[in-house]
Amino acid sequence: MVKYELRRLGAACDFRIVGLGSDRLIEWILEQQLLFDSLYYYGCDQPIHISYAPQQRQNIWTFTDGGVPTRKGIGQWLSKV
Structure with a gap:
């Protein structure tokens, strides 16, 4: 018998709006x-x-050219875009 323990509740999705850059969508x-x-x-x-x-941490992750994830804050994102 497999028992699963959920430590974090929530939902997620991946999406794109055709004709709109994902950077603008995040803005x-x-x-x-x-x-x-x-x-x-x-x-x-x-x-x-x-x-x-429920945590709503507001973490934004981007990736370096080598594919390494880098966590950015909202202020950092807005100042870079």
């Missing part, structure tokens, strides 16, 4: 002050991954 999410736990940015023409959980 909009932040401007609207939408709540999220984590958001992953893979590139302007790639889908974003966003999760919602």
Whole structure:
């Protein structure tokens, strides 16, 4: 018998809006002050991954050219874009 223990509750999805850069989509999410736990940015023409959980940590992850994840805060994101 397999027993699963859920330590974190929440939901997530990956999506892209055709004709809109993912960087602009993230700017909009932040401007609207939408709540999220984590958001992953893979590139302007790639889908974003966003999760919602009770913690709502507002973590934003980007990736270096070598594919290494780097956590950025909302302020860091807005100052770079």
